[in-house]
Amino acid sequence: MKQIHALIIVFFLSCSSSQDCPENINILPMYGVNSGVKKCKEQLQIDKDFIEECDKYFKSRKEAVSRHLKDAWAYFYKKDYDNSMKRFNQAWLLDSTNADVYWGFGNILGMQLKFEESLTYFNKSLKLNPKNSKVWLSKGTSYAQMFVKNNDIKLLNKAIDNFRIAAELDNKNVEAYAQLTMAYSYYMEKDSALVFLKITDKLDANAINPEVRKFLMEK
Template identity: 85%
Template sequence: MKQIHALIIVFFLSCSSSQDCPENINILPMYGMNSGVKKCKEQLQIDKDFIEECDKYFKSRDEAFTRHLNEAWAYFYKKDYDNSMKRFNQAWLLDSTNADVYWGFGNILGMQLKFEESLIYFNKSIKLNSKNAKVWLSLGTSYAQIFVKTNDTKWLNQAIDSFKKSANLDNKNVEAYSQLTASYTYFMKKDSALKYLKITDKLDPNAINPDVRKLLLKK
């Protein structure tokens, strides 16, 4: 696989100097396709060569996809978001119908504080697989961050809806419950906030922000 990655890097460097080839598109989700970026002939050939190499070195396309997806997440958790995006893009080339690729795109954009853009990819992921509690949690987190930026409560309402869906899919999802507690505390809906606080504390009493707890339990 090191030979494959080296080959891809060489190809990108060789065509980056071409005036007709958009640069650095491998660190954009879907190579910038959603932003109207069009690959040049050299880049399209790179894609073809990459897939052919994968078909040669892996037993199946699924195995190649899984390998690149796992590498993408490994880089993500190391906070190496450029290399993570490159691997997610390669995984996307191998299977553009897999929901986890779009979740990965959205997570990287979220870490880059591009919350509005991240919504596009979380929703793509949910459209393909609406049963992943973690994607709903990620979607809710982006909605909540947009609320923090805009102070428009419509975003907080959407965050609450997403957190509820996450919790409904996974009743051990402590982060979803803690986010619901915080959200209802902001809205001063004490009964709802206390309901989710109780659930959160049963799962992990350290999950609630001390400031949220103090505000909620204040007489």
């Protein structure tokens, strides 16, 4: 495993060796393809070599993708978003039809406060796998954050729609119910909020913001 990691590092270091090659594209989703970035010949060769090396090292392409996704999420939860993006990009090189890759891209963009841009990748993920409750939750969260910024009620409605789908797909998704509770609290619809609060509490009583709970308990 040390050999494959060393090879990956060499690949990334060599990416910047040519002045004609766009720099730092490995920390952009899909290496910046959606932004019109085009790789130089050297970078394309690096991609080819990387894929060939993975095919030699891992038993299957699926195993290679799984390993890179595992590393990507590990970096994500450590809040090391640059290294997380690099691993998601590697997974994308290996399999551009993997729904979790696009979910990862979207989550990193969300953490970078690029909420509108994140929606593009959540939609890509959901097109490939519309049954992932967590992606609907992530998408709803981006809409909710956009609402907080713009105070456009249409964005809050879209957030609620996505949270509802997330809850319907997974009735154990406590975060979806917690978000629905908070969203309806904003609407001052206490009856609806209390319904979702009750469900949330059954799953995890600590999931609700104490201030939201206090507001809902007031007569």
